Amino acid sequence: MxxxxxxxxxxxxxxxxxxxxxxxxxxxxxxxxxxxxxTYNTELREAAIPQYYKVTPEGDKKNVDTLIEQAKTSIKGKVVGVKVPFDTDKTIFALYSKPKKEEGDSEKKEEKKKTEVNTGITEAKLAAKGDESASKEKETNKVGEAGNAGAGKEKKAAPAAGGRGPRANQMALNPYTGQVIGDPSDERTKTAALMQTMFGLHRWxxxxxxxxxxxxxxxxxxxxxxxxxxxxxxxxxxxxxxxxxxxxxxxxxxxxxxxxxxxxxxxxxxxxxxxxxxxxxxxxxxxxxxxxxxxSFEWYRAGWQKTWGTYKSPDAPKEDKPALVSVLPTDGKEPLTIEETILIVNKLLPYDGDITVNFAKDSVGTVSVSKNRIGFFAPSAGDKLTLDQYSGTVLEKDIFRDKPFNERASASIKALHIGDIYxxxxxxxxxxxxxxxxxxxxxxxxxxxxxxxxxxx
Missing domain, CATH: 1.20.120 (Four Helix Bundle (Hemerythrin (Met), subunit A))
Known part of the structure; x- marks a missing residue:
């Protein structure tokens, strides 16, 4: 030139x-x-109600299985999983599904209030198009995004048993005393209302x-x-x-x-x-x-996916994958405990991180586990495992670092946009x-x- x-x-x-x-x-x-x-939506929401997220270490932690069994008597609904943080000063969360009647009533109330339910609908549509952000697994499991501020449908939790089904609610538990603290989504704070407004301004x-x-x-x-x-x-x-x-x-x-x-x-x-x-x-x-x-635009979303070679036409027939099942033991062996499952996960994924265990639905169902690294430079993308509930055998493994670059780039769009990459x-x-x-x-x-x-x- x-x-x-x-x-x-x-x-x-x-x-x-x-x-x-x-x-x-x-x-x-x-x-x-x-x-x-x-940018600090999760952190600000948690800071507004710290009693649901922070605890004072008092001696040794309770066995997770014992903790969940004790909490079941206070939780109205079926416990379908648990989130166990790595940090010693954080609460454990029991993931549970409310009775259908209660869920239906809350949905009607939310429709009348016109809260951030639109957010959940939009994200669900994007998920159906097959391009969720890899960081969304972390955002999903982060309790700060559980809508602890007046947006019942905004709750983001780990998937229900086996990694399928509706998203679960979250009940905070003190891992040292066994106290059932409560569901943070039941709290309505000015901070969360402000963040809801910020999101509405930002998007629409x-x-x-x-x-x-x-x-x-x-x-x-x-x-x-x-x-x-x-x-x-x-x-x-x-x-x-x-x-x-x-x-x-x-x-x-x-x-x-x-x-x-x-x-x-x-x-x-x-x-x-x-x-x-x-x-x-x-x-x-x-x-x-x-x-x-x-x-904002369908054509842009499709173009992004095509650029990275991950586009799937809505009209394309869905691939029929064989269902993963646990093998019923002939010797009458009981399913693995939560503690045993966590030990297996830490051996397979030997790094410090928060672990979410989703229980099997039935006697032949599988256990779905996700683990997210922690630390100042920790990547947002989590790793997932599907285990046999009796033997702990890995039936399916989804390690983010092992994916091809184009799949990682395409799946990281949300992390790239909000800065939750590292x-x-x-x-x-x-x-x-x-x-x-x-x-x-x-x-x-x-x-x-x-x-x-x-x-x-």
Whole structure:
């Protein structure tokens, strides 16, 4: 590329950057601001009701099997699994299914309240299309996402017995005293209500709260999703074009583009804030914006899956896989205890992590287990095992690291979007990048206004 053509090319991308930013600016500001707050959604919800998640270690922990047996008398419903954290100061969660009548009554109440039930419906539709995020297993098992704030259907728990069926409710237990603390989803806190609003703004600009259709024949929630998705696509163009026009023509410009000159006048500081901070956060901003439209447009979702070779047509016949079953022992051996199951899992997956055990449905059912690493740099994707309930033989293994790269990339879209790729470390990076993204429409608009004033003079 000759140097004489560079100014024309730069001006072309500069125009894309400018007008894309001006058109989407307000929506991007709202989406990025709410995304910043929602980054720590789970942590904030848990902090609002810490009694359900934190305990004071008092001597030795009770045997998990004993703990669950004692808790059954206080739990209204069938216990279908248990979540055992690695940390010693965290509660154990018994996973249970409520009686059908009670579930039906709660569903009717939730429909009237128009809470975050829409979130669950949307995610369920995405799951049916076969492209759930690998991090969703961790989000599913995280009790902070259990809707501990007034959204009964938002509960995210491990699947019911055998890894199939409806999602279970979660009852917090003190592993030292055996106390049944309660179900965090029964608590309604201001924090959770705020996070629910943040999510509604982020996904639908709260249009899902408007009952009367704004455009005839288009659901308001879908309309809001289209608006935020379009703004995100324009932001993606802004990120790509911004990187192109950032590269200076002369070496001197490189040094200036990597730092903020705080001693300069406010116009220069504003320019540096937009230019420099945008450069340092460009990779994360690209990942956030390239994954965002996945939840807004069918064509984008299909394109993403086709790009990674994981697309499955809705009309394609489903593969009939042979059902996994446990072999009934001839010697009358009893099923493995929870403690024995955990020992087997830790031998097969020898790393520190939280374990969720889903009990077998019946005498020939299988035990479904998932394990998620813990730590500041822990990857969000969990590993899954399906075991024979009597012998502990591995019938099916789903190790995320062993999957081909294209499957890992396609399945990690949610983790890439929310920053839950490598635990708290990546979340912190995403939080800072979101803050920067929130400022970019403001600083960019100020640069444009200042240039317009300069032209008039």
């Amino acid at each position: 000759s140097s004489s053509n560079w100014p024309k090319i730069r001006k072309f991308f500069n125009d894309i950057h400018l007008w894309g930013g001006l058109i989407s600016g307000i929506v991007v500001l709202v989406v990025c601001l709410t995304g910043t707050v929602y 600009l709260l249009l899902n709260e408007v009952e009367k259709p704004i455009i005839e024949g288009v659901e308001n929630r879908k309309l809001g999703s289209w608006i935020t998705g379009t703004a995100t696509l324009l932001f993606l163009l802004g990120v790509v074009s911004g990187m192109i026009i950032w590269f200076p023509a002369k070496m001197r410009g490189w040094k200036n583009g990597l730092k903020i000159k705080w001693s300069a006048r406010w116009k220069r500081i504003n320019h540096d804030l937009h230019n420099t901070l945008g450069f340092y956060s460009c990779i994360i901003l690209f990942l956030m914006s390239v994954t965002g439209p996945f939840w 635990g708290p470390f990546s979340k912190l990076l995403y939080f800072m990048a979101c803050l920067i993204a929130t400022s970019l429409p403001v600083t960019g608009t100020m640069i444009w206004i200042n240039k317009m004033k300069k032209k008039k003079k």
